[in-house]
Amino acid sequence: MSKKTVVIGFMGTQLDAGQGAGRWEKWRPTVSLMQHEDTLVDRLELLYAPKYLALAQVLVRDIASVSPGTEVNLVPVDVENPWDFGEMYAALYDWARGYRFDPAHEQYWAHITTGTHVAQICMFLMVESRFIPGQLLQTAPPRKQRQGDPGSYTLIDLDLSRYDILAQRFDQAHKEALDFLKSGIATRNKRFNALIEEIEHVAVRSSAPILLTGPTGAGKSHLARRMYELKKARHQVDGDFVEVNCATLRGDGAASTLFGHKKGAFTGAAADRAGLLRTAHQGVLFLDEIGELGLDEQAMLLKAVEEKRFLPMGSDREVNSDFQLIAGTNRDLRIDVAEGRFRDDLFARINLWAYTLPGLAERPEDIEPNVEHLLSRAAAEGGRAVRFSTEAKVRYLQFAKSAAAPWRGNFRDLSASVTRMATLAEGGRISTALVDAEIERLRWLWQEGGTATKRLSSKALPAQIDADSLDLFDRLQLEAVIQVCRESRSLAEAGRKLFNHSRSQRSVVNDSDRLRKYLLKFGLQWDALQPVREQV
Template sequence: MAKKNVVIGFMGTQLDSGQGAGRWEKWRPTISLVQHEDTLIDRLELLYATKYEALAQTLQRDIANVSPDTVVNLVPMDVADPWDFGEMYAALYDWARSYRFDPAHEEYWAHITTGTHVAQICMFLMVESRFIPGVLLQTAPPKKQERGNPGSYTLIDLDLSRYDVLAQRFSQAHTEALEFLKSGIPTRNKRFNALIEEIERVAVRSQAPILLTGPTGAGKSHLARRMFELKKSQHRVQGDFVEVNCATLRGDGAASTLFGHKKGAFTGAAAERAGLLRTAHQGVLFLDEIGELGLDEQAMLLKAVEEKRFLPMGSDREVSSDFQLIVGTNRDLRIDVAQGRFREDLFARINLWAYTLPGLAQRPEDIEPNVDHLLVRAATDTGRAVRFNVEAKARYLQFAKSADALWSGNFRDLSASVTRMATLADGGRISTGLVDAEIQRLRWLWQTAAETQAPELDLDALLPNAAGKLDLFDRLQLEAVIRVCRESLTLSDAGRQLFDQSRTQRSVVNDADRLRKYLLKFGLTWDAIRQLA
């Protein structure tokens, strides 16, 4: 059984007007809807202001004369100012929310030829957001005015998934955005790629604060700048990218640098200073190592983020700045909150979008594409192409992916390593000799880091009543699990590493819960283990 055609539209107080017999000589968009011989309009929901009641009733009678099978429902919709977007949208939204749509049996056409331009825009938005589950209907007069000629009509479906060409273009734009955030590096780590894919969606859709955590050198600053550049390319920000390392801010200089000051606010304030928050107006402010920021500055920052206004030092008049905040840290701010070093309310405000960037040692499959990228960049910087010998590259990658490669400085270490080899390569070739020398240099570089890693695990002290009763198998397994936990920022991060293979075979993945239950078998908790780190 064919679905019924239902039209929803505003009455045109000018285009639909007319009381005398002459009204039939002109084209009236609402009347034209029922004059097409090959199209039956089963019902018309006619929205109108009550002061035009007489015209609405005339249209109802005229439609009955032209198409007796069409039911016309007159829907009063009084808006104080039909050109006020807020009022018009609210009125149409309230009507759509209370209307009993039946898409299984009815087709809905939203008529956008009549009504004010604001009303037409609101009707468009109702259909686009699926509050009205239908398509747009656009009518047009005939080229030659003549009695009974209904002109033409066009149906416009806003379901973009039905337009293959548009879908392909959106898919291409999405892929290009992901490649941009990754600097064109074809990364292979599934966890990292999934993280970047979500960050891309957040970067282009949200203005809320973003928290990036991860070890030093994991790429937090670089990713923050790429996010800004992506937003800039899509005209989602107009201002600049402003970056500051909070570890460099101390005393009065911290508040002055961020929030500005008036002349004479403190000793040495010889001139007024705008501050970085105002410099970042309509742009992005990246505060790296935010855990180093003092508690007073944290309170001022919270107000600036929530209210878009703040007091510069020495001023009694607030200033405003509208910016997006991205923050970075290599610390677990939850521990800082618990110990009173970081404000809980600020942490809650910046924790809406939180992402932990894995270190290079946690992404061994991404080392090779990053090495290739760094060689290309070195060639661009020096104008001299450099490549590995086949054996040399295999030897370097074997070491780089091994447990001996700590990569404590993460991508900074890798970049420095590739730069050294590219600079010393004779004839544009990195030989096995160069690789062997570089490996020795890296071992020397990480020697101190290896010696100052977390102290040896004393399982007997951790489990005084149970450690001696463990089988050797259970003891070795538990020690290995605890080491991974001590090196991870979160329970989920540790779980992802420990269950990196079996998690791909599960329909429901909850690494944190699996790890928590394992630890509880031995009477251990995440907090107890983290105190050992």
């Protein structure tokens, strides 16, 4: 189904003027546009100065007589001086921000023939900045004036990005976008603020892949969604935000989840499946932990990103999907490329815009504004205001910013901590006693509160290991190695973590063999240490 045509334009107080029958003998841009037999304007948003309401009403009646199918909305624009750039731009900006554009079902033409030159320039800027998601429309009179001849019109696409246009409202929009990406949190870390400023520029100007790296809980998923919402507000995407954690994808389920499948493609494929790439058409696909994808899926993804088409499992016909990819990972993909676990061509494709989000411990000055934000959110969700006592706030922030608080879970740990205190606060007041209890809880969580022997747990060792027969040194070391093994998905990955620095001093690097031999000293096998993981 074709899109409806919507024209946005100023009423020309001179060109569109005329009261008597003679008005039909002259070319009037707004009325003449509706007289083109091969073009139907479904709706006209007619901007006019309130003091010219009578003329606007004449135009409404005349348009109805020549184009009954055109709906006309009169939009009063009350500016004291129509030649004042700031005043005119502000009025048009405010109208566009409040207008409900629907690019999926409507196409927009911004008429620049009528109105003051200042109004025309402002219309140019609104279209170029995508606050009006459409094209510029220029109309012209016929060469020989004849009654009923509507003249001609032209649609214009202009790229004004090469001009350095400084406008107060653009600055305001830029600041609003930065604030939006930071969720309204007044962050103080210079490095983080500079990073967000560049991301804002890229988010609204580019549809190329973006790579977000950083530790778990640093906010990669949240930032990806905020980028999508910013693009959505600018009418740059029409589709959905689709998110998947690649660490949950294994076997046939990985390709099926991402690329879809045809019925019968594999055991259990009882019906066709579209897949997440097609679901993200015209939107944003966020692949968290992209380093966990298998090599086959990486190859398919590369083709989909570069060519916007791919083959679903079991199908012999390609499908199309035009999406923007945002990838996230807490791994160093350069190492994975060097060791053959990640395709170098895919890495090159997604590494055009790469940003590393710092962990919370690297941004101690941002802890306080984040705590205030989380308290406000807790108050909104719980329906009651919650505040620290002065002493309690000082005590909590002093601990939170110290080396004793590693914030290993980053913002997830901080959010959980504030939520606990807000929930337990009597009378909406977080006391020093509550803060002290929370600090002890966090110390326990990060294993900072006791001696080495207190942190030992027989459950950390397999049943065949007699913990009492080991020296404390060997027991601590073995527990740490087993923990790394349980958190890793392959012997090679665990070896890389354990021997990351010493490998540079060895002529032959075989992390897997070193780890296997260490485990055998205690009669342990790699497979026996692996937890059962859900297959998707």
